[in-house]
Amino acid sequence: MAFENIVGQEAVVARLRMAIGRDRLPSGMIFHGLDGVGKRTTALELARSLNCDGDDPQMACPACVRIERGSHPDVQFLAPEGQFIKVDQIEPLVARALFRPFEGRKRIYIVDRAECIREETASRLLKTLEEPPLFTHFVLLTASLPSVLPTIRSRCGLYYFAELASEAIEHILVDRLGHPPAEARRRAERCGGSIGRALALDELDFSRYDETAAWLDQALLHSDATPAELVSQLLKVGAKGKVDVDDILDRIDIMTEILHGGMVGRRRLPTGLSGPDEAFNFFLRLMQARAMVAGNVAPDMVLEETILHWNKEPLRKWTETFVRPFLWV
Numbered sequence: 001m002a003f004e005n006i007v008g009q010e011a012v013v014a015r016l017r018m019a020i021g022r023d024r025l026p027s028g029m030i031f032h033g034l035d036g037v038g039k040r041t042t043a044l045e046l047a048r049s050l051n052c053d054g055d056d057p058q059m060a061c062p063a064c065v066r067i068e069r070g071s072h073p074d075v076q077f078l079a080p081e082g083q084f085i086k087v088d089q090i091e092p093l094v095a096r097a098l099f100r101p102f103e104g105r106k107r108i109y110i111v112d113r114a115e116c117i118r119e120e121t122a123s124r125l126l127k128t129l130e131e132p133p134l135f136t137h138f139v140l141l142t143a144s145l146p147s148v149l150p151t152i153r154s155r156c157g158l159y160y161f162a163e164l165a166s167e168a169i170e171h172i173l174v175d176r177l178g179h180p181p182a183e184a185r186r187r188a189e190r191c192g193g194s195i196g197r198a199l200a201l202d203e204l205d206f207s208r209y210d211e212t213a214a215w216l217d218q219a220l221l222h223s224d225a226t227p228a229e230l231v232s233q234l235l236k237v238g239a240k241g242k243v244d245v246d247d248i249l250d251r252i253d254i255m256t257e258i259l260h261g262g263m264v265g266r267r268r269l270p271t272g273l274s275g276p277d278e279a280f281n282f283f284l285r286l287m288q289a290r291a292m293v294a295g296n297v298a299p300d301m302v303l304e305e306t307i308l309h310w311n312k313e314p315l316r317k318w319t320e321t322f323v324r325p326f327l328w329v
């Protein structure tokens with residue numbers, strides 16, 4: 001059965017299977033979600049399921065093998081050349097879209113980083129999406145759906161790829177990629193739900209993460225240390241005696257990831273927090289702090305304020321209603 005290799009994206013797979021079964025697969029699809037959660041693999045699997053030479057549970061027929069190798073004439077990848085996807089990259093695909101596939105049943109174009117399609121290029125693509133050709137499907141991949149042009153968005157079927165649960169990541173690492181279980185758990189816990197990131201983590205990332213997590217525990221435990229002392233433990237001072245802003249932004253990102261992971265049950269919450277509501281409140285404070293640090297407000301001041309006041313008063317209700325839905329909590 002197709003899509004059997006896809007881990008942790010049951011909702012998307014169910015929708016794709018149903019659409020294929022009813023012969024109602026949209027000619028334009030957008031796969032969106034964090035990098036490293038299976039968008040490209042699923043697009044490839046879709047291409048295979050549409051072109052497989054018959055009853056082939058292992059997906060090992062000549063067509064499937066060629067798709068896997070990237071040498072099937074009807075399955076093509078496209079990624080931005082430089083900053084954007086150019087008109088002359090998309091034009092040949094659009095022209096070919098009208099004709100029958102060379103050897104498969106369906107032609108699949110997989111376009112990576114669809115947010116890099118500008119108006120000029122989009123106008124060529126839109127005609128095709130508006131009058132869907134019988135044999136061609138475009139699968140657009142993006143980690144940032146809001147940055148994809150609305151004209152494209154509105155003409156495509158949208159498929160959201162959720163962050164993977166740690167169990168799913170552990171399963172892939174251990175059973176597919178042969179990692180030792182303890183190592184796999186360590187990666188799964190720290191990767192924010194992305195298998196791509198789980199694989200890319202190195203020892204330096206691990207130690208930064210653990211250091212920051214330990215610091216966060218301490219900061220939230222109302223320990224004897226004053227906020228100023230806590231902050232100075234976290235701030236790394238660079239060569240010219242200046243605080244390293246990029247380092248601080250990175251640490252804040254790790255903290256928000258820890259809190260988010262705790263809120264969605266991917267990892268334990270920091271010890272000093274009573275539950276998801278407190279975690280969410282602190283999460284919002286950190287996002288505020290991040291924006292201020294990025295906007296050049298002194299990091300030590302911002303962090304001290306954040307630690308001092310994070311649980312004084314919950315942020316206003318509208319922030320909660322406005323921000324929370326986007327966190328998939």
Ligand SMILES: [Zn+2]
Nearest residue numbers: 052056061064
């Ligand atoms: Zn096959």
